[in-house]
Amino acid sequence: MVLSGDFLLLGAIGLASFLLLLVHLYYRHRFSYWRKRGVPCAASTFFFGSYKDCVLQKECVGQFFQRMYNEGSGKPFFGIYVFNRPALVLRDPDVIKTILVKEFNTFYERHASSNVRTDPLSQNLFLLKGAAWRALRVKLTPIFTSFRMKQMFSLISDCADQLREYIEKNCTTGKPMEMKDVAAKYATDVITSCAFGIKSNCLLDPNAEFREFGRQIFNFSVFRSFEFMSAFMLPLVTKLMNTKFFSSETTKFLRKAFWDTMKEREEKNIQRDDILQLLIQLKNEDAKAHKLKGDLLVAQAAIFFTAGFESSASTTSFTLCELALQPHLQSRLRQEVLDVMERNQGKLPYEDIRDMEYLNMVVLETLRKFPVLPILDRVAGRDFVIPGTNVTIQKGTTVYIPLLGLHMDPDVFPDPDHYDPERFNEENRKARHPFMYLPFGEGPKYCIGKGFGLISVKTALANIIANFEVSTCAETPKRLQLNPKAMILASIAGLYLKFTKLKH
């Protein structure tokens, strides 16, 4: 008996050692992928690959890719392993241009994908692939023309009036305000008004439902961070574990909001210059083909809501924080805004907001330091040899464009931590390679809401700066600490600022 027990133990140890050896050989083989192809690459550890600090939430995704960009210094691209998956980080702006624009027909997909069965609103423009994405992009592009933006501007302007009133009411208490939350309330009001035709009243009602659901989508709890990470980095895990981009409650809420308003519009024949009106039009045009209908329609409004409010709120609040830290920049911007108001009987018209030169430079500089979505990615649809090299990107390989790395490269943006809108004056802009600065992405998949996001942010900033002095307080971070759990760039401690009403 003792003998057979020993044999069993020996057998178990032998089997375990054999399995360990297999795992070791598998990872050794896997992690030699880039070396065998002569591509410099990052150090890798068992299971995590190069991605360990990000998975363990020691750094956020943007910072991880910035670190990889810096490690690959002097090289046009740099190999990494996301867990066991080899991927390529692009550094050279010409290679980036090739992948995003010239070779779009090869690199036409993102790594993330939709999971329609369990997450019906994931069939949106951001996550759909192939022909479904292409057909949708063609249909949705006319929603965001400059002409449509102008039509929607009065809705945005109404929200900016409410934002001014909100700050005016709250600043009398002398207490600092958490600007990211205030800006998110404004941005949610803007996007729900334009995309759902609904007044969500986030600035008026502290318990507004849309703000609550918005918070849930971007609540970076450990589980929510895992859901985001798997959606972007491990789509297979999303499928196996049924993790969701939109929770069942959010889906139910957005569906109801969308269909109730659509029904009311159709029954009462209400016409409004907004995104919902254009979606109704598309639905009716597509009715015979039975294409754009049901959840596919709601999914588009849902992604406009999600992509729209968080990005705009972050950009507005990061800008105000930087302007509070450097009051002379704030004074210059205020002068530009007041000059425009003087020429327009105290008003801020659409074209003037869109074209204000310094305001534009300020917003672009914020998006350099804080590209809200800090990476772009594309997947190779076929084997592709990088021009001028003998390196093949194999079909199915993901390439990453590390926006934070590019935007903080001291060779292109000297003293990159210093906030300086002059980097975006005409002369400096012309002197740079345009693909070193890509806050909205590039090529046919670039951000469809770029114009909308910019006008929403600029309208908020112009209204605030014209009416309030924005200053720092004890809680304002001198140097922003990014939230390591967030897939997007977000301050870990919030953005507290003080507002003082100006007397003109």
Ligand code: HEM
């Ligand atoms: C400051 C504001 C914003 C920033 C910085 C931003 C940034 C981005 C970036 C970097 C991408 C990926 C582009 C690529 O892969 O090349 C993107 C895509 C997208 N954005 Fe935005 N965005 C902003 C505002 C908005 C707004 C307001 C909306 C909607 C109303 C929106 C809707 C989308 C959609 C639907 C996509 C996917 C486009 C496609 O794949 O065809 N974004 N955005």
